[in-house]
Amino acid sequence: MPISESDIEKIAQLAHLEITDDERRMFAPQIAEIVTYVEQLKEIDTGAVAPALGGLTQEGERTESSRADETQASLGQKVALDQAPDPAAGHFRVPKVLS
């Protein structure tokens, strides 16, 4: 499957990645090669096959995963903000949303 440099730019936009011209030139043929490789799956008839979504083991599927609806201690504001790049007045501060 041909993947152009403009396709790479579009994918990068979707993934919130800023990539350089060099990266775009490097990634286009590499990702095209990988996509061509994974397209070999097309040769398999999966018309009657269910996808393996969800748990992988029957035991895992059967395991009750909900817990009692009881409050539990949380990290707390100080610890939660401790490693934020730009904490301010109990908040995570970010640059302006509208440019």
Place this chain on the structure above:
Amino acid sequence: MTTIAETIERLARGETSAHAEVEAALNAAEKHNDNLNAFLEIDRAGALKRAEAIDRKRKAGETPALPGLDGIPIAIKDNICVRGMQTSCGSRILGPYKPPYNATAIDRLLDAGAVIIGKTNCDEFAMGSSNENSAFGPVKNPWDTARVPGGSSGGSAAAVAAGIVPVALGSDTGGSVRQPASLCGVIGVKPTYGRVSRYGLVAFGSSLDQIGVFAQTAADAAAVLQVIAGRDTHDATTADVPVPDYIGETEKNIAGLRLGVSRTLLGEGLDAEVRDAVEKAIDSYRALGAEIVDVELPHAKYAIAVYYIIATAEASSNLARYDGVRYGFRAEEAPALREMYRKTRDEGFGPEVKRRIMLGTYVLSAGYYDAYYLKAQKVRTLIKNDFARAFAKCDAVLTPTAPSPAFRFGEKVDDPLAMYLNDIYTVTANLAGIPGISVPCGLSSEGLPIGLQLLGPYWSEGLLFRLAHAYQQANPLNARPKVHA
């Protein structure tokens, strides 16, 4: 080489102390780090303090909450959260991030008296098969420092291979414990999906990830899995399945067990010396009383294609959280939020992580979901069914772990697809959710370790330890790596 059981006995007899064991591990870790780059953080002060506390408790007759690892030093891959230490995942985007909580596996290790000496280097976000994707430089293979240790848990594999620690934790999404174990000549176990809690393991591919164990011996690996396995309400994917006596299982005889071998998997693309070593291992198992039966895994050849759709799709979603807002790195001089996200992720992620995020974004993007992701999940069902059919004929399947011994740095770094093919024998276990173990099975003519892989049905870790132990007893790897404590 001293096993955990021997060290525990010596500790009980007062012939050594937790302090002495931990200090020896710290000294070795520090001494070899310039050369191996296996550790991203070594916690000398914290580890010694904890060892002293363990010695005091032992003298006072107190026993730990869980048995098995009291006073044993251990190393932890830097994508598993340990409170007070860094968790960088080998990435600039997390850098010196210090998680405010312990992973469940870590809490259990601490309850059992293990002493964490440091965090080990790995491919960025566990994406890689050579360690060349770490933002902090690659780990070197202790057998030959011009060669890769495998990946992504290369630091943990090298630390155990070099005799720095008896055991270490890693994570295995497509072979990231078993492949470096093979390349470094140690045991590496990937448990059944749902066997070990992933709470506190930084997510990569959530339907594939499992925490795994490195050790010199199957019995030591069993001792660690014994502690960390089991249901955890913090991880909904852990299954309510009793944890057997793994150490007891390890000692059992293997006579009469049926080992499945796929001749197709020993064919094209496999290094001749690896093939010879695995054939010899098959002969050894036969001599030990195992029955060898032919099995076929007809969809195994599609496993890499399936894996690089599912793993990248899940990674693109999991790694969306790194946005420079709540923790970790934020790019400077971004005038608005969207630019800040993009610059942060551009400067914070390395090329392989970007490549996989983009591939995952592509296969999930509008119009492509059915053709790629859904198709891959259907072929994944066929791979699961292949194993179900094989396990009707045999107790475990034997394959090589990796297609070749350790390769040289730079050899595959510019060819992502060639690098991905290193995982050809290991990814099937993650796709099917079954457990696997890599066991050293000799050295190449260049003196590099070769590994065999045993794959078992769900929850058969005990059986895999038993098979690995029997092989190791009959075929001890007497050689030592060049870099050794």
